[in-house]
Structures are given as structure tokens and as C-alpha cells.
Amino acid sequence: MALDHRKKDILKVIVDDYIETAEPVGSKYLVSKYHLPVSSATVRNTMSELEQQGYLEQPHTSSGRVPSDKGYREYVENLMQVEWLPPAEAKGIRMALTEQVNEISTLLRRASGVLSETTGYLSVALPPQAQGSQLLQVKLLMIEPGRALIVVVLSAGQVKDRIVRIPDLLSAEDLLKISQAIEANLAGMKLKDITFVAVQSALQGTSLPEPLLNQIMYEAYTAIKQSDNLDSYLNGMPNLFAHPEFQDISRARNVVDKLSQEGLLFGLLDQQWETEQAARQLPQSPAGDPPENQTRRRFGQTEAGGTDCKPCRYMIRIGQELQSEGLEDCSFVTTTYTLPGKLMGFIGVLGPMRMNYSRVISHISFVRQTMDDLIARSARLNRDSHNREQ
Amino acid sequence: MALDHRKKDILKVIVDDYIETAEPVGSKYLVSKYHLPVSSATVRNTMSELEQQGYLEQPHTSSGRVPSDKGYREYVENLMQVEWLPPAEAKGIRMALTEQVNEISTLLRRASGVLSETTGYLSVALPPQAQGSQLLQVKLLMIEPGRALIVVVLSAGQVKDRIVRIPDLLSAEDLLKISQAIEANLAGMKLKDITFVAVQSALQGTSLPEPLLNQIMYEAYTAIKQSDNLDSYLNGMPNLFAHPEFQDISRARNVVDKLSQEGLLFGLLDQQWETEQAARQLPQSPAGDPPENQTRRRFGQTEAGGTDCKPCRYMIRIGQELQSEGLEDCSFVTTTYTLPGKLMGFIGVLGPMRMNYSRVISHISFVRQTMDDLIARSARLNRDSHNREQ
DNA sequence: TTTAGCACTCAGGAGACCTGAGTGCTAAAA
DNA sequence: TTTTAGCACTCAGGTCTCCTGAGTGCTAAA
Numbered sequence: 001m002a003l004d005h006r007k008k009d010i011l012k013v014i015v016d017d018y019i020e021t022a023e024p025v026g027s028k029y030l031v032s033k034y035h036l037p038v039s040s041a042t043v044r045n046t047m048s049e050l051e052q053q054g055y056l057e058q059p060h061t062s063s064g065r066v067p068s069d070k071g072y073r074e075y076v077e078n079l080m081q082v083e084w085l086p087p088a089e090a091k092g093i094r095m096a097l098t099e100q101v102n103e104i105s106t107l108l109r110r111a112s113g114v115l116s117e118t119t120g121y122l123s124v125a126l127p128p129q130a131q132g133s134q135l136l137q138v139k140l141l142m143i144e145p146g147r148a149l150i151v152v153v154l155s156a157g158q159v160k161d162r163i164v165r166i167p168d169l170l171s172a173e174d175l176l177k178i179s180q181a182i183e184a185n186l187a188g189m190k191l192k193d194i195t196f197v198a199v200q201s202a203l204q205g206t207s208l209p210e211p212l213l214n215q216i217m218y219e220a221y222t223a224i225k226q227s228d229n230l231d232s233y234l235n236g237m238p239n240l241f242a243h244p245e246f247q248d249i250s251r252a253r254n255v256v257d258k259l260s261q262e263g264l265l266f267g268l269l270d271q272q273w274e275t276e277q278a279a280r281q282l283p284q285s286p287a288g289d290p291p292e293n294q295t296r297r298r299f300g301q302t303e304a305g306g307t308d309c310k311p312c313r314y315m316i317r318i319g320q321e322l323q324s325e326g327l328e329d330c331s332f333v334t335t336t337y338t339l340p341g342k343l344m345g346f347i348g349v350l351g352p353m354r355m356n357y358s359r360v361i362s363h364i365s366f367v368r369q370t371m372d373d374l375i376a377r378s379a380r381l382n383r384d385s386h387n388r389e390q
Numbered sequence: 391m392a393l394d395h396r397k398k399d400i401l402k403v404i405v406d407d408y409i410e411t412a413e414p415v416g417s418k419y420l421v422s423k424y425h426l427p428v429s430s431a432t433v434r435n436t437m438s439e440l441e442q443q444g445y446l447e448q449p450h451t452s453s454g455r456v457p458s459d460k461g462y463r464e465y466v467e468n469l470m471q472v473e474w475l476p477p478a479e480a481k482g483i484r485m486a487l488t489e490q491v492n493e494i495s496t497l498l499r500r501a502s503g504v505l506s507e508t509t510g511y512l513s514v515a516l517p518p519q520a521q522g523s524q525l526l527q528v529k530l531l532m533i534e535p536g537r538a539l540i541v542v543v544l545s546a547g548q549v550k551d552r553i554v555r556i557p558d559l560l561s562a563e564d565l566l567k568i569s570q571a572i573e574a575n576l577a578g579m580k581l582k583d584i585t586f587v588a589v590q591s592a593l594q595g596t597s598l599p600e601p602l603l604n605q606i607m608y609e610a611y612t613a614i615k616q617s618d619n620l621d622s623y624l625n626g627m628p629n630l631f632a633h634p635e636f637q638d639i640s641r642a643r644n645v646v647d648k649l650s651q652e653g654l655l656f657g658l659l660d661q662q663w664e665t666e667q668a669a670r671q672l673p674q675s676p677a678g679d680p681p682e683n684q685t686r687r688r689f690g691q692t693e694a695g696g697t698d699c700k701p702c703r704y705m706i707r708i709g710q711e712l713q714s715e716g717l718e719d720c721s722f723v724t725t726t727y728t729l730p731g732k733l734m735g736f737i738g739v740l741g742p743m744r745m746n747y748s749r750v751i752s753h754i755s756f757v758r759q760t761m762d763d764l765i766a767r768s769a770r771l772n773r774d775s776h777n778r779e780q
Numbered sequence: 781t782t783t784a785g786c787a788c789t790c791a792g793g794a795g796a797c798c799t800g801a802g803t804g805c806t807a808a809a810a
Numbered sequence: 811t812t813t814t815a816g817c818a819c820t821c822a823g824g825t826c827t828c829c830t831g832a833g834t835g836c837t838a839a840a
Contacts, residue, residue: 026833039783044834062790062833102537102553141529141541147492149549151531151541159539161549163492237627238650241643249639253631256646260628416802429814434803452802452820 003053003074006038010046011055012079015067019354022244024064069319072331072353076316082358085366093118093363097370104128104157104339107374109233111347111367116236119360121351124265127230128156128345135189135224138182140175140216148175150220152227154191156339157378160227164219167212174208181206182220196221232265245329245352254326259350268322269346272315272334314361314368319353329353333360337371340379347371393443393464396428400436401445402469405457409744412634414454459709462721462743466706472748475756483508483753487760494518494547494729497764499623501737501757506626509750511741514655517620518546518735525579525614528572530565530606538565540610542617544581546729547768550617554609557602564598571596572610586611622655635719635742644716649740658712659736662705662724704751704758709743719743723750727761730769737761 003011013034017025027043030036036043047065050056055071058064067075085093096114101107108125115123134155141149146168151161166175185202186194199221203213237256246252258264314335319328333355334348347368349360393401403424407415417433420426426433437455440446445461448454457465475483486504491497498515505513524545531539536558541551556565575592576584589611593603627646636642648654704725709718723745724738737758739750 024833028833040833041783041785041835042781045782048835058834060790062788062831064833102555136533137531139529139531141527141543143526143543149541149543151539151551153531153533153539157553159551159553161541161551163547163549165492231621238643238647241639241646247639249631249637249642252639252642253628256631257628414802418802430802431814431816432812435813438804448803450821451804452800452822454802 003050003055007046007050008079010036010043011050011067011071011074014047014056014065015071015075015079018067019356022354024059024066026064029064069321069353072318072357073321076318076357080358082361085362089118090366093366094370097367098374101374103159104345104375105231107371108345108347111371112233112235115347115349115363115367116239118363119349119351119356120236120239120242121349121355121360122234122236122240122259123349124235124347125233126265126269126346127158127232128339128343133158133191133339133341133343135186135191135194137187138179138220138224140179140220142172142175148216150223152224154227155341156343158227158230160223160230162223162226164216164223166216166219170208170212170216174206174212177206177208178203178213178216178220186224191224191227194221194224199224234259234265240351243352243354245354251329255330258324258326264324265348268317268324268332269334269348272336272346275315314364316357316361331355331357333357333364335364335368337368337375339375393440393445397436397440398469400426400433401440401457401461401464404437404446404455405461405465405469408457409746412744414449414456416454419454459711459743462708462747463711466708466747470748472751475752479508480756483756484760487757488764491764493549494735494765495621497761498735498737501761502623502625505737505739505753505757506629508753509739509741509746510626510629510632511739511745511750512624512626512630512649514625514736514738514740515623516655516659516736517548517622518729518733523548523581523729523731523733525576525581525584527577528569528610528614530569530610532562532565538606540613542614544617545731546733548617548620550613550620552613552616554606554613556606556609560598560602560606564596564602567596567598568593568603568606568610576614581614581617584611584614589614624649624655630741633742633744635744641719645720648714648716654714655738658707658714658722659724659738662726662736665705704754706747706751721745721747723747723754725754725758727758727765729765 010030013030013036014025017030017033027040027047030043031038031040047056050071051058051065054068055074056065057068057071059066093114097107097110101110104127108127112123112125115125135152136155137151137153139149139151139153141151143149143163146165147163148166148170149161149163151159153159182199182202186198189198196217199217203217206213237259240246240255241252246255314333316331316333318331322328322330322332327350329352330350331353332348332350334346336344336346338344347364349355349364351360400420403420403426404415407420407423417430417437420433421428421430437446440461441448441455444458445464446455447458447461449456483504487497487500491500494517498517502513502515505515525542526545527541527543529541529543531541533539533553536555537553538556538560539551539553541549543549572589572592576588579588586607589607593607596603627649630636630645631642636645704723706721706723708721712718712720712722717740719742720740721743722738722740724736726734726736728734737754739745739754741750
């Protein structure tokens with residue numbers, strides 16, 4: 001079932017060309033454009049076999065071939081060459097990401113912006129799955145009698161605030177007591193481990209009358225639990241319209257529709273999350289058969305001339321693999337960035353199936369790498385300064 | 391130059407019909423569908439005159455007529471009837487907006503969502519222009535040595551936080567001192583009146599060494615000044631694709647492109663803001679000639695059966711009036727909601743020029759009214775509870 | 781196993797034709 | 811003076827036919 005050398009060569013050239021031109025590619029054209037050392041008849045025979053094996057499709061009898069989902073998958077897994085970023089571009093991206101970033105949300109916004117601009121597709125950046133991060137601080141600030149601001153600070157550098165109603169009788173000192181009690185008992189816990197009962201028992205010690213506590217207890221609990229409900233960033237929607245596959249308005253609409261559904265992206269990325277988790281369980285076994293429709297490849301250091309980028313795991317989902325009606329003509333390349341404490345978040349690029357995978361992968365890998373570097377550096381700085389103080 | 395009775399009638403019917411069908415309307419069709427008491431020949435003559443006066447256009451010689459920008463303007467100013475919301479729908483909207491709203495941002499998100507769903511167009515909601523609102527509180531929370539969280543609370547119920555670097559040597563107590571000093575000196579000031587020098591002199595009293603102060607002074611100043619940089623909400627992008635005027639991908643793209651440009655919406659709404667300001671300066675003179683391309687109408691209380699809605703000022707910009715390349719085929723209906731302290735924010739609905747103005751106006755007016763009620767009620771509650779305590 | 785050659789297919793563009801909804805104009809009727 | 815009936819005219823858009831050329835599969839020879 002494996003493809004022989006010629007078939008691989010021809011499949012690669014076909015996909016390359018189709019990515020470039022968006023036109024079905026024919027045998028004669030292929031031979032002349034790429035100076036293949038065989039005749040067009042031979043190419044025709046090979047194409048015919050590739051079609052029988054499911055790597056190519058023919059829009060109609062008398063037209064050239066177009067890659068199928070399977071063809072693209074073979075291409076991204078075994079055939080394509082990832083071009084590395086020219087150093088100048090890499091430097092530009094690094095600078096764009098590095099400038100004045102104190103918060104993870106700023107970093108995500110930048111990352112998404114850079115990705116959509118440099119790839120010409122649509123990009124998303126999602127905050128880390130905060131249920132796994134630790135609660136650092138909870139502050140209650142009196143805004144005016146009856147209303148307070150709850151600020152929740154998580155270990156991943158995420159901050160969430162919300163205004164809540166509180167009993168009119170609670171004073172600023174009461175609020176201070178309450179927040180101190182919560183912090184004393186819950187700080188350091190993982191978000192997912194915090195229960196209502198935990199909050200309840202934390203507040204038991206405050207010697208405040210029960211009725212006053214009840215309302216704020218509930219508010220504090222939901223504020224903490226929902227503190228992972230952070231914004232995601234999506235850029236480059238208009239980019240999609242430039243590609244011929246979306247000239248047909250109904251397809252374009254399908255995609256825009258899907259992307260506007262809040263939950264969808266999270267769902268797609270949850271899939272990856274689960275896969276990642278599973279992968280961590282296993283001892284890194286490069287020999288293990290990867291599941292059919294997931295790509296994980298490792299990049300080595302590049303040779304001189306390229307931009308260095310450590311091994312980097314990404315996932316490519318092509319067409320049907322997205323299992324999402326309306327996105328059959330799209331591909332989605334995603335990767336994860338990591339925060340201290342085993343936290344992960346996602347960045348991804350969505351484009352037509354006919355996307356320039358090589359370009360997207362090199363960019364997303366570099367952005368990911370830069371993000372990881374920045375995050376690690378920032379963590380290191382903090383640790384250092386901490387040590388210095390002691 | 392004014393239109394006589396028949397011309398008005400016919401223009402109204404044409405626009406009504408075109409809004410409904412999106413097809414150029416012809417004379418014979420018009421007479422039979424609407425049982426006009428004249429013959430098609432008469433209608434033809436009238437149409438011809440309306441075209442000469444610029445209210446109608448003919449896509450090509452042998453087709454029916456289509457309203458021009460001027461035709462739509464005449465329509466929205468003098469011809470259309472605004473249908474009021476059926477009470478059931480009004481109730482639904484009110485409930486959707488009312489539930490669990492403690493923050494202006496939540497209210498805006500809901501308002502935008504409701505508007506896009508009920509009108510079937512695209513909707514936006516922008517936060518109030520915070521430069522006019524007062525600084526209520528500034529808190530500095532230590533996250534870890536070298537990093538702090540600045541929380542800025544404004545009078546309009548807006549909260550903004552950001553993480554900043556601080557000198558490692560600053561302790562939590564120092565931060566408390568600093569925030570107290572800032573609050574003591576600046577609380578109650580309008581955002582636009584706060585200068586760097588003001589922050590500087592506020593911190594003079596803290597007896598902290600100057601070098602430590604410099605950095606945080608700058609951070610605090612920018613945090614305060616940028617605290618009006620709040621999120622806007624945009625919903626219903628996919629709705630636009632359902633309308634025939636956007637079947638042509640290039641137009642759709644233009645619109646999506648425009649709307650993705652961050653500044654655009656603010657620019658469009660700034661225009662309205664200036665107009666509003668100007669209007670407030672003037673003693674409410676209903677006799678004054680309104681500027682050519684702005685609509686301001688007052689609604690009275692509705693009669694029995696309708697939903698009550700206080701007088702409500704809105705602005706309609708049609709096609710060219712938007713002065714925005716790419717939006718020539720769109721109209722934008724906007725209105726302002728008000729917060730205590732003369733603060734205003736915007737909500738708006740953008741759709742094809744051929745939008746159902748009546749429907750949009752009744753919905754946007756009702757949403758605005760409901761928002762104002764909610765905000766006022768919330769303010770009243772707070773004041774009351776405040777008084778009770780004293 | 782590869783290639784040259786040939787017959788075959790078929791999307792898509794060009795041109796001819798037709799239809800029908802719609803117009804403007806004119807002359808008669810009100 | 812205004813309205814209407816009637817008629818000739820226009821033209822977008824659907825349908826039909828034809829043609830072209832890029833592309834194929836198959837076969838027989840190299």
C-alpha cells in the first residue's frame with residue numbers, strides 16, 4: 001500500500017502546484033512546468049493509480065486532478081518540505097511579540113494578529129485552560145455600599161474581575177476579612193479542586209453573621225470558578241474571502257457561521273487537548289502508531305541559515321477530519337504553548353484545505369516557540385528576583 | 391420641491407416593497423399588489439418624475455425602479471411608519487437584558503446579542519466614552535515581587551485591570567501607600583483631567599525613594615488613562631450574508647474588511663457623539679433646521695397595545711452618508727444610551743441599505759430604553775441603600 | 781516499463797434566439 | 811388639465827446550439 005518513489009514525487013508536485021494555482025493539474029502541464037524526466041503518458045498512468053488509491057480526485061472526466069483529503073494528509077505527513085522563516089521575518093515577529101507584554105492576554109492578542117497577517121489566513125489564540133491553574137489571590141474591593149469588585153488572580157498570569165452585589169451592611173473591613181479568609185484557605189489550590197463547600201468552610205472562621213455571608217459566598221464561588229472564562233482572539237476573517245474556494249458565498253457563510261459559534265473553537269481544541277494529555281501519559285514512544293487522523297511530527301534544529309526552533313508538536317486537521325459541518329473545505333493547524341505548571345493554551349491557523357501548509361507550520365511553530373520563550377523568560381525573571389530578595 | 395401626496399404614497403409603497411422583496415418594482419405590479427386607485431400609466435409618470443428628482447433609480451432601461459439614497463432618506467424621515475414591538479417580544483427582550491447584570495460590559499454584550507438576533511442584521515455596542523467619567527478607585531495588588539496588578543474603577547461601573555512591572559523592592563505595604571495616595575488626590579476627577587503631573591504630585595507625599603516611584607508612577611498614569619480602552623461587542627456578522635446584496639463576495643468582503651478595522655466603528659460613532667454634544671448646547675429647538683444628512687426624530691408614548699417607549703433620539707446614516715468606502719450599500723442606525731454623569735455610549739445596527747428601518751428602529755429604541763431603565767434603576771438602588779445607611 | 785499516438789470526453793465560452801416584464805410616448809377620455 | 815389606454819420599444823436573462831481545447835484512457839510499438 002505504500003507509495004513508490006515516483007508516486008510520491010508526482011503526488012508532491014501535484015499538491016504543491018494545486019496549492020499554488022488552485023487549478024486542477026493535468027499531466028502534460030505538469031511535465032512541462034516541472035521538467036519531469038518522464039512523459040505525460042507515464043504521469044497519466046501514475047495519476048490514475050493515485051486516484052484509485054484515493055489520493056487524488058477528478059472534478060470531472062476531462063479535467064486534471066485535485067488532491068483528496070487523503071492526498072493532503074500524505075502530503076503533510078511525508079512529502080512536504082517545511083521552509084524555515086527567513087531570519088528577517090523571524091526577527092520582525094519576535095519583536096512584535098516581545099514588546100511590552102506583561103499579561104498573557106496581551107501576548108495572545110499579538111500572537112493571533114501576527115499569525116493572521118503573516119500567513120494570510122484566519123488565526124485564533126485561546127487562553128490556557130485555567131481549570132488546571134492555581135488560585136493565587138482573591139481580592140474584594142468595595143465600590144459602593146451594596147456593590148463590590150471581586151478580583152481573582154491565577155497562577156498563569158490571568159486576572160479576572162467582576163462586579164457583584166453584596167449585602168448593603170457589609171463594610172470594607174468585612175470584605176477584607178472575607179478575602180483574607182478565602183486566600184488563607186484556598187490559595188494554591190487548583191481551580192478545578194475548589195468546591196462550594198471549600199469556600200463555605202473558608203468563611204466559617206470570619207465571625208460574620210451567617211445571612212450576610214451566604215450571598216457573598218455564592219458570588220465568590222462563581223467568580224472563582226468562572227475566572228477561566230477568558231477572551232479568545234480571532235483575527236483575519238477577511239483574509240479568507242481572498243481565496244477562490246470561498247468565492248462561493250454559501251461556503252464563506254458556512255465558515256463565518258461556524259466561527260461565530262462561541263463553543264466551536266474550544267471544542268476543536270479540546271480534542272487536541274485530550275490527545276496531548278494522552279501523549280503525555282505514554283512514555284515518548286516514537287515507534288507507536290499514531291492515530292489515523294492526527295499528525296505529530298518533530299522538527300529538529302534547523303541547519304545554518306534557518307531560524308532555530310526547538311522540536312515542536314503540532315496538529316493538522318484536514319477537511320472531514322474537522323468533523324464539523326461547514327468546514328469540510330478547511331484545514332486547521334494548531335499547536336500548544338505552555339505556561340508554568342503544566343498549563344497549556346492553543347494557537348491555530350484556519351484556512352482552505354488548499355492552504356500553504358509549509359508556510360503555516362513554519363510560522364505557527366515560530367510563534368509558539370517565541371511565546372514559550374517569552375513566558376519562560378518572564379517566569380525565570382520572577383523567580384530570580386524572588387530569590388534575590390530572600 | 392416638496393413631494394405632493396401621490397408622489398409620497400407611491401415612493402413609500404416602492405420602498406416598502408423593495409425592502410420586502412429586494413426586486414426592482416414596476417408600475418403594473420405595484421398597482422395590482424397594492425390596489426392603487428390609479429392606473430399603471432399614472433404610476434409610470436409619477437415614477438418618472440420621482441426619478442428625475444433623484445428619489446428613484448433604474449438599474450437598466452427596461453426594469454423597475456429602486457430607491458436611491460435620497461429616496462431612502464425621504465422614506466425614513468417622512469414616510470415610514472414605525473411598528474412598535476409586540477408586547478410579547480418586548481417582554482422577551484427585557485428579560486434577556488435584565489437577568490444578572492452587574493456590569494456595564496455584560497449589559498453591552500447582551501444588548502448587542504439581542505439586537506442582532508431580533509433584527510437579523512449586524513449589531514454593535516460600544517462602552518461609554520470613559521474620558522468623561524470619574525476616577526473612583528485605584529488599587530495596587532502585589533502579585534509577586536516585581537509584578538503588580540493595577541485595578542482602576544470608574545464611576546460608570548467600568549473596571550479595568552492590567553499587570554505591570556514594578557521595582558522588585560516595593561513591598562505590598564508600599565503599594566498600599568501608593569494607591570491610597572493616588573486615590574486621596576485624584577478620586578473624583580474626570581479621566582480627561584488627570585495629568586501625569588497630577589499623579590506625580592499625588593505620590594510626592596508617600597516618602598518613598600524617588601527612583602522606586604518613577605517607574606510605577608508612569609505605569610499608574612498609563613493604566614488610568616487607558617482604562618477607557620474597553621471592549622466593544624459585535625454580533626451577527628453571518629446575518630449579513632443572508633441578504634441578496636451581499637451574495638456578491640466582493641461586497642461582502644468589503645464590509646467584513648471594514649468592520650474588522652478596529653477604529654472604524656469608533657470613528658463613525660464619534661461623529662454621532664459630536665452631533666449629540668452640539669444638540670445639547672442648543673436649547674431644544676424643534677424648529678431648527680436639522681443638518682441635511684442626520685435624522686433625529688422623537689417618538690411619543692405609543693397608544694394602547696404598543697409597548698411604551700419614551701422619546702428616543704437616533705441617527706440613521708444611509709449609504710454614501712457613511713462616508714466609508716465599502717459601506718456604500720449599507721445603512722447604520724445608531725442611538726445612545728446614557729449613564730449617570732452625562733456619560734454616553736452607543737449601540738447600533740448595520741445592515742443593507744434595503745434594511746427594514748421600521749423594525750430596526752423599534753428594536754433599537756426599545757433596547758436603548760431598557761438599558762437606560764436598568765442603568766437608572768441600578769443607580770437609584772445604590773443611592774437609596776447609601777442613604778439608608780447614613 | 782515507458783512512450784507515442786489516437787479517439788474520446790466534457791466544462792465553459794460565444795453566439796443566436798426568445799420571452800416577458802417593464803418602459804416612454806401619444807392620443808383619446810374624463 | 812389630468813388620467814388612461816394602447817402601442818412600439820428595450821433589454822436582462824434563460825435556453826439552445828456549437829465549438830474549442832485541455833485533459834483523459836487505451837493500445838501498440840519502442
